Amino acid sequence: MKRLTNIMVLLLLCLPVLLQIGGCATPLFNTPTGEGIPLLSQDEILRPYAKLGKIQVTRESFGPDYSLTPDIKAWGFAAIRQEAEKLGADAVIYPEISGHTTTSGLFPSTEYRATGIAIKFR
Numbered sequence: 001m002k003r004l005t006n007i008m009v010l011l012l013l014c015l016p017v018l019l020q021i022g023g024c025a026t027p028l029f030n031t032p033t034g035e036g037i038p039l040l041s042q043d044e045i046l047r048p049y050a051k052l053g054k055i056q057v058t059r060e061s062f063g064p065d066y067s068l069t070p071d072i073k074a075w076g077f078a079a080i081r082q083e084a085e086k087l088g089a090d091a092v093i094y095p096e097i098s099g100h101t102t103t104s105g106l107f108p109s110t111e112y113r114a115t116g117i118a119i120k121f122r
Contacts, residue, residue, distance in 0.1 A: 036081035039095040039116065052118040055083045055092065059112045073097050076114030089118035 057079040076097035084092045095116040102109050 036078070037084055037089060038091045039077060039081070040091050040093050042093060045091075045093065045119075048122045049090075049119040050122060052084075052087045052089050052120055055080050055087075055114075055116050055118055057083060057114045059114075061110045061112070062107060072099065072112055076112065079114045080116040084116070084118040087118045088120065090121045091119050092116040093119055 057076070059075065059079075077095060080092055080095055093116065095114070097112065097114050099110055099112045
């Protein structure tokens with residue numbers, strides 16, 4: 001009986017480490033790419049517009065990031081579209097997706113950032 005208790009305690013102590021190794025990030029947004037407001041480059045804008053504000057969304061992943069779904073670009077574009085829609089924007093200009101990985105001991109941590117400028121056409 002004591003051996004069974006020791007095994008259970010060991011499993012409980014290892015559980016947080018196992019979760020970090022396996023990566024437990026979940027998608028924040030499920031908006032499919034290609035839907036929602038357009039993401040435009042500066043030369044695609046043909047009408048005057050007003051800037052509503054800069055949008056920045058971050059996502060942190062612990063453990064290996066190759067198992068994340070949806071892929072990071074799809075997540076980033078969906079995230080900035082969703083935030084721009086909350087502002088009542090007609091489009092987003094200068095969309096950018098970036099990531100930065102740091103390692104603390106044996107466990108990597110990656111922070112992804114999606115940014116853009118929400119605009120409203122006049």
